[in-house]
Amino acid sequence: MLMSLHLAVLPILLPMIGAPLAALLGRSSWAWWITLIISIGQLLCFVAMLPVVLGGQPLDYSMGGWAIPWGIAYRVDALSLFMGLLIAAIAVLTCVYAKHSLRTDVDHEKLPYAYCCMQLCVMGLLGMVLTADIFNLFVFLEISSLATYGLVSLGKDRRALLAAFRYLVTGTLGATLFLIGVGLAYTATGTLNLEDMAQKFATSPHQRTIQGAFAFIFAGLVLKIAIFPLHLWLPTVYRFAPSAVAVLLAATATKVALYVLVRCQFGLFGQAISASHYLAELLLVGGVLAMLYCSYLALKEDDFKGLLAYSSLAHLGYMLGGMGLLSAKGLSASLMQLFAHTLAKGGLFMLAGIMVLSAGTSKISQLTGLAGRSPLLFLALVICGLSLVGVPGTVGFVGKWQLLDAALTQGRFGLVLAILASSLMALAYVWKILETAYSNPQSNMQLTVKPGWLMPLSMWSLTLGCLYFGFFSQWPWQLAQHAATVLWGSS
Amino acid sequence: MESVLDLVLGHFNYWAVIALLMIGLYGIIARQNLLKKLACLSIFQTGVFLLFISWGYRHDATVPILAEGFSRYANPLPQVLMLTAIVVGVATLAVGYALIVRIHKAYGSIEEDAILEKDQQEQE
Amino acid sequence: MIDVVLNIVLLLFLLTMAVSILFIRHLMAMAMLFGLYSLLTAALFLVLDAPDVAFTEAAVGTGISTVLMLATLAITGIHKEKRPKIHLPALLLCTLVGGLLVVISLDLPPLGDEQSPALQGVAKHYLEKGKEETGVPNVVTAVLASYRGFDTLGEVAVIFTGGVCVLMLLGHWRQKPSVKVKNKIRITSR
Numbered sequence: 001m002l003m004s005l006h007l008a009v010l011p012i013l014l015p016m017i018g019a020p021l022a023a024l025l026g027r028s029s030w031a032w033w034i035t036l037i038i039s040i041g042q043l044l045c046f047v048a049m050l051p052v053v054l055g056g057q058p059l060d061y062s063m064g065g066w067a068i069p070w071g072i073a074y075r076v077d078a079l080s081l082f083m084g085l086l087i088a089a090i091a092v093l094t095c096v097y098a099k100h101s102l103r104t105d106v107d108h109e110k111l112p113y114a115y116c117c118m119q120l121c122v123m124g125l126l127g128m129v130l131t132a133d134i135f136n137l138f139v140f141l142e143i144s145s146l147a148t149y150g151l152v153s154l155g156k157d158r159r160a161l162l163a164a165f166r167y168l169v170t171g172t173l174g175a176t177l178f179l180i181g182v183g184l185a186y187t188a189t190g191t192l193n194l195e196d197m198a199q200k201f202a203t204s205p206h207q208r209t210i211q212g213a214f215a216f217i218f219a220g221l222v223l224k225i226a227i228f229p230l231h232l233w234l235p236t237v238y239r240f241a242p243s244a245v246a247v248l249l250a251a252t253a254t255k256v257a258l259y260v261l262v263r264c265q266f267g268l269f270g271q272a273i274s275a276s277h278y279l280a281e282l283l284l285v286g287g288v289l290a291m292l293y294c295s296y297l298a299l300k301e302d303d304f305k306g307l308l309a310y311s312s313l314a315h316l317g318y319m320l321g322g323m324g325l326l327s328a329k330g331l332s333a334s335l336m337q338l339f340a341h342t343l344a345k346g347g348l349f350m351l352a353g354i355m356v357l358s359a360g361t362s363k364i365s366q367l368t369g370l371a372g373r374s375p376l377l378f379l380a381l382v383i384c385g386l387s388l389v390g391v392p393g394t395v396g397f398v399g400k401w402q403l404l405d406a407a408l409t410q411g412r413f414g415l416v417l418a419i420l421a422s423s424l425m426a427l428a429y430v431w432k433i434l435e436t437a438y439s440n441p442q443s444n445m446q447l448t449v450k451p452g453w454l455m456p457l458s459m460w461s462l463t464l465g466c467l468y469f470g471f472f473s474q475w476p477w478q479l480a481q482h483a484a485t486v487l488w489g490s491s
Numbered sequence: 492m493e494s495v496l497d498l499v500l501g502h503f504n505y506w507a508v509i510a511l512l513m514i515g516l517y518g519i520i521a522r523q524n525l526l527k528k529l530a531c532l533s534i535f536q537t538g539v540f541l542l543f544i545s546w547g548y549r550h551d552a553t554v555p556i557l558a559e560g561f562s563r564y565a566n567p568l569p570q571v572l573m574l575t576a577i578v579v580g581v582a583t584l585a586v587g588y589a590l591i592v593r594i595h596k597a598y599g600s601i602e603e604d605a606i607l608e609k610d611q612q613e614q615e
Numbered sequence: 616m617i618d619v620v621l622n623i624v625l626l627l628f629l630l631t632m633a634v635s636i637l638f639i640r641h642l643m644a645m646a647m648l649f650g651l652y653s654l655l656t657a658a659l660f661l662v663l664d665a666p667d668v669a670f671t672e673a674a675v676g677t678g679i680s681t682v683l684m685l686a687t688l689a690i691t692g693i694h695k696e697k698r699p700k701i702h703l704p705a706l707l708l709c710t711l712v713g714g715l716l717v718v719i720s721l722d723l724p725p726l727g728d729e730q731s732p733a734l735q736g737v738a739k740h741y742l743e744k745g746k747e748e749t750g751v752p753n754v755v756t757a758v759l760a761s762y763r764g765f766d767t768l769g770e771v772a773v774i775f776t777g778g779v780c781v782l783m784l785l786g787h788w789r790q791k792p793s794v795k796v797k798n799k800i801r802i803t804s805r
Contacts, residue, residue, distance in 0.1 A: 016772065023779055063765040069737050072765045113783040120776045127769070135572055139769035142579045143776055149586055150780030158597040162606055165590045169519060169528055172583050176536055179576065183539070183569070187546050187723060190736015192568075204732060212719035500619060501725025507626040509716045513709040514633045521702030526642060526687065530649055533680065534633050537656050540668070548663045549734065550727035555664070555754040557746050565664035566738045567745075567754040571763060573668050574755070575770045581675050582777030588687040589784040595691040602697050 007049050008061040008074045008130060011042040011088065015123040019116045028103070028111035035115045036095050039122065043088040046081060053081045054482065060132075069196045075132035079335075079483035083129045083259050086339060090251045090346055091122045097458040098244035100451060101353050105242035106154050114154060114242075121147035121248065125256045132194050134182050134268075137260065138175065141224075145171045148253060152241040160240035163233075170233045174223030181216030184209050185268075198268050214269045218279075221264070224257040227320065228290035231313050238309035239362075243353025246305060250312055251346035255338055258319060265323070266331065266487040283324030288418040290317030295425035299432070304352045304362045307429060308345065311388065314422055315341045321415050322403050329406040332477075332484035337399035339476050343469065344387040344396055347462035351380055354451045354459065370437035376456075378437055380463045385430035387466040390423050395469040398477065504545040511538035523603045525594065529587045536580045543569040543576075618662060625659045640696045642688055650681035667755045 006013075018038035022031035052059055058077040062068065076084070098118065106114050124144025131137050149171070153164035186192060188209040189200035201210055226234040234254075238246050265279075291314050298310035315337070322334030354377065356362045359370075371378040387394035390401075400419065407415040469476055511534060518531025547569035555567040591601055598606045632652040639645050653676035660669035688694065724731035741754050741762065751757040759767055 016768075019779075020775065064761065066762055070740055071762050109786070110783050113779050116779050117776070117783070120772065120779075123772070135575075135763075136766055136769065139575060139579065139766055139773065142583070143769060143772050146582060146586060146773060146776040146780060149590070150776070150783050153590060153593070153780075153784060159610055161590060161594045161597055162603075162610075165525060165587065165594060168583065168587050168590065169532055172532055172580075173516075173519060173535070176539055179539055180542065183543050183546065183572075184719070184723075186569070187731060187733045190732040190734070190738065192737070200732070200736075206722055206724070206732070208719060208722035212716075212722075215715075497725070498721075501728070502720055502723070503623055504626065504726050505720040505723060506717065507630060509713055509720065510630055511633055512716070513713040514630075514637055516712065517702070517705050517709045518637050520705035520708070522637075522696075522699055524642075524696040524699075526684070526693075527637075527645070527696055530636055530645060530684070533649070534636065534652070537653070537676070540672070541656065541659060544660055544663045544665045544668060545726055546723075546731070546733055547665065547738075548727050549729070552727075553664060554666050555742065557742075557752040557754060564742055564754065566734050567741055567758055568738045569733070570665045570668050570755050571758045571766075573665075574671055574759060575766050577668070577671050577675055578770050579773050581680055582773050584680055585683055585777050586780045586784070588683050589781045591687055592690050593784050595693070601691060601693055605697075 006061070007045050008059050008076050009063070010045045011084070011126045012123055012130065014038045014041050014045075015119040019119040019123070022119060023112055023116035026112055028108065028115070031112040031115040032095070032099050035098075035119055036092070038119055039088065039091040039095050042122070042126065043085075043092055046084045046088050049076055049081060050085075053078055054479075058486075069191050069193050072131070072133045072136050073193060074130045075195075076130060077483075078479060078486045079259070079263070080129050082335065082339075082479050082483045083256065084126060086342055087122065087125050087129065087252045087256065090248070090342065091118075093346070093458040093461055094118070094244055094248045094251070096454050097247060097350055097353070099454050101244040101357065101455055102242060104357055104449070105156055105244070110154065114151065117147040117150045118245075118248065120144070121151065121253075125252055128256050128260060133192050134185065134194055134197065135192050138179055138182060141175055141178070141260075144253065144256075145175060148245075148249065151245040151248075152237050154242050154245070155240040156242070157240050159236065163236040163240045166233050167237050170223055174220045176220070177216050177223065178220030181213045181218075181220060184213035184216060188213065194263070194268055198270070201269070210269070214264070217264050218261070221257055221261045225254050225261065225316060226313060227286055227316060228294060228313060231290075231294070234313065235306050235309040238312070238349075239303060239305045243349070243356060247346055247349040247353065250308070250349050251342045254312070254316065255342060258316070258338065262323060262331070262334075262487070270487070277326070280324045280326045283320050284412070284415060287317040287320035287324060288415065290314060290320065291418050291422035292317075292425075295422045295429070298429045299425060302364050304355065304364050304367070304433070305349070307364065307433070308348050308352060311426065311429065312341070312345055314426070315345070315388075317422070318400070318403060318419065321419070322406065325406055325410055325412060325415075327406065327410060328481075328484045328488040329409070330403075331487065332480040333399065333402035333406045335480035335483055336402050336473075336477055339480065340387065340395040340399035340466075340469075343462050343465045344384045344394075347380065347384040347459055347466060348388070350455065350459035350462065351377065351384065354455050357451050357455075358449050360449075364433055364436055367433070367437045368440040378434075380459060381437060382434060383463050383466055385434060387470070389426045389430055393467070393470050395466050395473065395476075397470060398473040402477070505542070508538045508542045508545065511535075511541070523605075525591050525601045525603060528603075529584060529591070532587075533580065533584060536576070540573045540576060540580075543573050621662050622659065625655060625662060629655045629659065640698070642694050642696060643685075646681060646684045646688060649684060650677050653677040653680060667753075
């Protein structure tokens with residue numbers, strides 16, 4: 001009973017014990033076990049919260065027992081739970097994957113610190129998802145970002161260093177812009193609790209300040225999410241980071257920033273932003289541009305991880321488009337798309353890591369003959385790739401279908417066309433990889449290093465997830481709808 | 492005339508801070524030297540700290556330490572937030588400096604364009 | 616009145632300092648100016664009735680930051696910046712954003728305003744009930760350690776993360792990173 005009271009804060013407290021332990025014990029195998037146990041514990045916390053939250057009652061937790069506006073509060077509603085479950089599950093799989101992957105990418109002595117940073121990164125992300133206090137959100141944003149800068153810099157290639165530095169500058173700029181927005185919102189309302197703030201926006205005499213606050217929070221998050229045209233830092237980071245880190249980043253970090261944007265735009269500023277329809281148009285146009293232009297860049301890219309990065313940017317476009325529809329349906333389609341993309345892209349980045357490890361290259365043109373050498377790897381590539389395109393029978397289809405449905409019912413034919421065009425381009429770039437991998441079975445490509453069994457295990461879990469949720473999309477879709485209505489009810 | 496003076500006095504802090512922010516932002520984008528970039532990032536952050544503290548200021552008040560004989564205090568909350576933000580900023584800077592040291596070790600330069608050029612040459 | 620004058624004079628100094636940091640090409644001199652800049656900020660915090668923040672800025676901003684910057688300079692041994700070019704798009708962006716900010720600033724409550732919602736909100740409770748509820752006369756400490764203690768825990772986590780990252784980047788590892796990078800290049804270019 002005592003534990004169940006503290007469920008909401010436990011996912012944050014566990015790594016606060018686990019991370020220093022992992023760093024101090026100094027043995028990489030111990031660090032790995034600690035990280036695994038902590039991340040499984042986090043996942044269990046979210047699973048345990050599931051029945052309570054789905055009962056319709058958000059779980060509130062006041063830090064130090066201070067009543068709501070005075071102290072910091074945590075709140076778990078359907079949206080936080082949706083994100084939390086996703087992040088915690090990915091964290092477990094990434095940890096399993098990292099055992100072998102990090103060992104080949106990172107010096108042995110640095111491994112415990114790398115695991116420590118992974119825990120801190122996940123802690124920061126979960127903190128952002130769980131907190132109901134906007135400044136606390138900033139603090140956790142910085143924790144996860146700092147850990148990420150360190151992790152990215154571990155990449156083998158020296159270009160990882162510059163990528164990490166650029167990420168640090170852009171990320172800090174984004175976070176500082178977000179902080180200005182927080183400050184403006186605070187001067188207009190005098191409070192920092194999200195819900196309290198949303199209520200006070202309506203009566204505040206400083207409406208222009210509130211609009212300014214939103215503009216800054218929006219700008220900061222756009223930098224953090226890497227929405228086109230402010231995406232330049234992202235592809236190099238994904239390319240040069242160690243494979244396991246790339247998986248963690250691609251599957252969770254930008255998604256959480258997107259979550260914050262959703263939370264702020266619909267939950268916090270929903271009523272206050274009078275110009276929200278202009279904003280919706282902005283989101284739609286930005287989404288469409290991102291879908292088309294980044295898909296085009298993905299088509300041109302010859303590096304496997306680089307291609308996946310551009311494809312991620314294009315898929316962010318879908319999610320933005322869904323948000324820009326300004327309806328519960330559009331938002332839940334966005335969330336479903338987010339879920340689908342996390343599975344497929346996580347799987348593909350894991351696959352890319354295995355490929356880099358065993359073939360020694362990430363150039364697509366050098367993947368010839370993969371299908372002959374390793375039919376299983378090729379099969380996983382096919383499944384995740386098709387899910388990315390949105391072929392029926394995969395989870396990607398469910399996300400895209402719902403998005404198309406929402407766009408059609410609202411008569412947004414431009415968005416529909418863009419989604420179709422971008423999906424065709426996705427088919428083209430997935431086809432490009434598959435064709436190269438299938439062609440020339442007599443090539444001299446060598447799979448020199450065996451990736452062990454942990455890396456394929458986690459990759460296959462995500463790949464089969466793509467298939468499973470393609471056929472049984474009931475529960476993520478319901479959770480997404482539930483999450484969307486939570487926000488729509490409050491605005 | 493009176494009202495213009497009031498406006499200027501009441502908002503001068505904000506405008507100075509905005510100028511600081513823009514100097515920082517310009518430096519972050521325009522300067523190629525990585526160390527300079529970090530210094531400008533720090534200017535940008537300091538600008539935000541000043542902004543918050545200005546919001547907490549109150550005329551004819553004293554520091555927010557409760558004592559006999561005083562009844563008007565400055566707003567403590569922005570100060571608390573900035574204490575946290577300053578520390579966060581320095582932690583970020585420290586990681587940035589460490590990255591610069593490593594970049595210098597790997598490339599022998601801390602000018603961004605020179606580094607990119609070296610990468611280009613290497614690829615060819 | 617002396618407060619207001621002091622405030623404006625310090626801000627003007629600060630602006631001069633920022634501009635010279637931007638334009639000076641001698642990096643060691645920049646580090647010195649940077650220390651001065653932080654010190655001026657600390658003085659401004661003091662004028663604006665924020666002694667705790669002033670302490671922290673003086674210790675952390677002026678002290679640690681400057682030392683770190685000097686250490687970086689000493690390790691890399693680079694003292695001059697290349698001649699910078701004027702970056703027109705950046706200039707344009709800054710003018711645009713700055714203009715937007717000035718427009719927003721006109722709507723902000725003026726400095727020291729009594730009616731500002733910030734002063735009426737949560738802060739009022741802290742000032743009135745803080746001592747009673749926490750027993751600490753310094754309200755900043757009360758809020759930092761008690762009402763918003765969780766933020767402070769997060770702050771500790773940030774420092775820890777920063778420390779681990781720096782250790783990871785600069786720790787004395789047996790394998791020299793530069794050697795390793797060179798090996799890697801030879802493999803990929805083959």
